[in-house]
Amino acid sequence: MQPKTSPSRARGHGKIAAARQKPGLDAAAVAKSLAERLPRPMPVAVRVSGRAKNVVLRLLPGRGLEVVAPAGVGGHLLAQAIDARREWIAATFDRLAAEGVTIGPAADFQRPARLVLTAFGREWGVSYAARDRAGGCTLVLRGPGQVAVTGAVDDPAAVAGALAAFCRDRAAALLGPALAEVSRESGLAYTGLTVRAQRTRWGSCTLKGRISLNFTLAFLPWELCRLVLYHELCHTVELNHSKRFWDLLERHVPGCRALDAQLSSARHHLPGWLGAAGGSGVS
Template sequence: MVHTRSLGRRIMSQKWVIPTHSVRVSKRARRVTIKVSAYTGLEVVIPIGFKKSKIPEILRSKEDWIEKSLSRIQPEDELTRPDSVQFDLLSEFWRVEYAGSTGDKAKLVEQDPNVLLITGSVDDPVKIAAVLNQWLQKRAKAMLVPWLGRLSEELSLPFNRVSVRRQLTKWGSCSGEKSISLNRNLLFVQPHLARYVLVHELCHCLRLDHSNRFWNILEKYEPKARQTAVIMRDGVDWVPRWAQV
């Protein structure tokens, strides 16, 4: 990934002051995306060659969403060292312990019973978040990939590929090639809600849009799909801050 970071100035539009933001150039990006987190604040990710002069106009078009997302970030939401990790999907509770040590990186080791020992740079919340996210990625992939496969066979809803990754704004997605991407933060979600997400994406392999026809298909497998979709919109509240960076 090729990227640069720069602080945007507060630019006055006719009706709205564009907040301070960072710009990151990514060779993997195919379009402009806007992200908001407690750690990075407002971030704009752009493809290589995209004209930065177009960013203010894009931000203005997302004014309502940006203001709502930024308003959710409170001072107490700043990145700190967690003392526990709870995976509702797996009914697991892990206690996090820290051992004073030197080093440029943090290291994580699983210990019994359900203890995570972090050593190294234990005073750096960013490095701690990094090793926790690496661990989260492995746990999520081990859980979600086979589960999707079982649901696919059970419901006769085939797909081609699946990936598990960090996503800030979506629980899952499906491409026209029937390639499904799942958010690793589903581990923090209750089982029936996570199952809804997986079935939702499998149904997109039949129909990619969110038309009434799609919802009718989905409701054959998830009768309360529309109600669950509303619940999932506020799902970011279930995800700890370290898993959002």
């Protein structure tokens, strides 16, 4: 245990009171489902402790996330504990990575069971089938709300690349009409749209009113995605971040500065598998 990475020292955010007694849980199965909720890929181990009073999360270098569960606590409460600490998990993981400390080996990449474009309320279940394919992974639609990935499904970069390409296409198909509608509502016109994977920015706008949007906006809550659409459309009038720009944005999105502050730490909304997608993802 590394004291400085222990959430119990970080304003107690890691603690969620044990609510009610339940029979013992399947630690391995619960750990697997918890791993899918994480904002970064890493192994998860669940340890039931008779002495623990609260759920405690610890990031252990080289081992991943340890979840200490009081006896009788069910998987649902552990999932809540993870969800409540997503931001802390992502920030701590990234800070340690910047210091050269690896939390989990890349081999422990978790394939997601679902793809969720939160901003648009769209969701797909994902199934995987290994095939003898040297050329990476292929993703096909298997009906409404279901996709299948085949090929080198044990190769994290290949899987993440196929998932990211699918999400990018879907995000583009959803962001286009959304931007058009916001433009109509606001009367702020633009001349063109490109949706792509951008490493550092959610969006941008050129002098000629051409807007670029990061496809990963689709993973954010709609409120934050919408803010970026308005932000870029306001740049068609004010190509800067002057007071006039913010006044204009405030007229269209009341409370925009507080929302904008949320946006700066919004990367924790991005799915953990995206980090393995290399050039298709964002870092």
